Amino acid sequence: MRLVAEKLGGERGGELLFHGLDFMVSAGEALLVTGRNGSGKSTLLRIIAGLLAQAEGTLRLEGEPAAFEGLAAAAHYLGHLNAMKQVLSVHENLHFWQSFNGRGKYSIAEALERVGLGEIGHLPFGYLSTGQKRRASIARLLTSERPVWLLDEPTAGLDKASETQFAALMQEHLARGGLIVAATHLPLGLAGSKELALGAPL
Ligand SMILES: Nc1ncnc2c1ncn2[C@@H]1O[C@H](COP(=O)(O)OP(=O)(O)OP(=O)(O)O)[C@@H](O)[C@H]1O
Secondary structure, rough: OOOEEEEEEEOOOOEEEEEEEEEEOOOEEEEEEEEEOOHHHHHHHHHHHOOOOOOEEEEEEEOOOOOOOOOHHHHEEOOOOOOOOOOOOHHHHHHHHHHHHHHOOOOOOHHHOOOOOOOOOEEEHHOOOOHHHHHHHHHHHHHHHOEEEEEEOOOOOOOHHHHHHHHHHHHHHOOOEEEEEEEEOOOOOOOOOEEEOOOOOO
């Protein structure tokens, strides 16, 4: 499986943010998208997730497992916002996403254990701290099996221990044949990852 972009261009509000991007990410690889604020990192991730149309160029997933039809169906998108309902419990939110995205390797209880939230699945999502909200959202990646992880500033708000824990989860995903595209200003602890720098040098 590999994600291939050719001459990819993205725009917002009629302004071309980037163009002519060529990259390839194979199973087991991570691509870190870097660049100054406003350079288009989130825009690129949203295009890959199928939430925005590209302005130009092509994007395709080759050789994806038969269970997934196309890139959008194979992708987990973890955006800046956590896409969770504040008044539903953590468990209820994850149950919704699991029903929507399909089952994964981990049960909801196991996924919450993996992110260190085993004790608070019953709490309304809105009660959680910023870092706990992010960890609950990371648990969403584990409760449904999707090989392409698209992560926008995934470690924002995480403490050091949680960063290390998440790095291990990403390594595990890569070792199982997944791939990752992550927009980040911080190192993610993924040795050997590729980098795509958008815009003028920082
Ligand atoms: N709906 C929109 N309409 C017009 N312009 C937009 C829209 N959404 C985003 N933009 C602009 O597009 C540019 C790129 O935004 P984007 O969020 O992709 O940047 P980024 O590289 O992820 O930034 P950051 O590092 O701050 O997260 C910004 O200048 C932003 O203001």
